[in-house]
Amino acid sequence: MYLNREEKKISKRKCILDAAMRLFSKNGYEQTSIEELAREAGIGKGTVYSYFQTKKDIVRAFCEDELEYTRSEITAKTNPDSPLKDQLMIIFMAEFRHVTRNSEFGRLYLQEKVFPREHHSQEDLEIQNRYFEMLYPIYEKAQKRGELSSDLELLHISGHFYALYLLVVSCWYNGMIPTEEIAASMELLLLQTIDGLKPQTN
Template identity: 30%
Template sequence: MAETKATKVRKAGVPPIPRTGRRERNKQEKLDRILAAARDLFAAKGFNETTTQEIAQRADIGTGTLFLYAKTKEDLLIMVFHDEMIETSRTAFRKVSPDTPLIDQLMQVFNSMIAYHNRDLPLARALIREITVLSRPERREDVRSLMRVIYSGIADLLAATQKKEKLRTDVDLMMAAENFFGIYYLSLIGWLGGQTTKQDFVKRLRRKLTIAVEGLIDRTAGTPAAAKNRSAQKIR
């Protein structure tokens, strides 16, 4: 009798890839339909005008079933935003030009995020209101997982340019990454809140980030004191 592929895998000592059960597949398919329906309706009608009943109808499920996946419309907003912004962020970091100055790299990343929000400003305003002060703690991990992607991406940019731009080596890169994103986020709130135009927002953002980058530059690099310190470190 011919051996099955699964039997050959077991004999080779390779653990088989676990199959997703029908129940799990059905749950994922329903979640995908729910998020797609919410995304389409938010874009077409606006967040405030869309009801959970309409989302359930568009997803072809009952309202009770919808609430098993998301308790509120705000939950759905964050769930839709979470996946899209993670992909937006990852794509932005992948497209960064490594040979450009750090300030240009940061602006490339943040400009991608700005373009994402600019597609639907009313929806962006609703989103920022919700994630700035979460109304439900259940969504905290969604926001945290997105922040981990952004903070680690910025920290990687800092690490890659540390020697090239003579950045200080005594700085916690993840904390510096949080600072850079904080500058962007506060400026973003000002723009979405109507306190400034997009053009002025982007212009001032670059200036603010430049000041922050200047604070990371090692001013002692190349000085006699720095050379003496390096020699002492080699002797030790």
């Protein structure tokens, strides 16, 4: 099948990311060289550098893909007026599927995202801001509907819910929650937290 120039670029980028996931999982992030990655992907070393200057850029690309996948899931499966719990379930289950499709690479990705080896770069901060830009309108609408107290800071709301997601993913990695129970566990925690963040009535 003939691929145009843009399709070839997308295909090569995916090939590099897939090779990185395999090698990072098998050999470790630090132990994997760009040369080994190029060999695994079946392309030249220079081609890898034309897409990603460093291994950190590869992890960042995985983060960008996660964000776009989550955004597409929200667009396809919910609407801005859906209950907050339903929208958050779409978001966090999409993130869970994306991160755990390769469990070892997902572990590395989460470590870099939550406990990075170095301070976030400008590119990392831009991705983080895009993530907040996706979430904040959802929380603002929930506040207007009375699902969340209006005096809560949006950043703090984000922290509450993301902490729940990290807890569930952590429990999956250590075997406390099996895959088939992830959605039910996530839903229960979200409902409990939303109930606690509702406006207080006298």
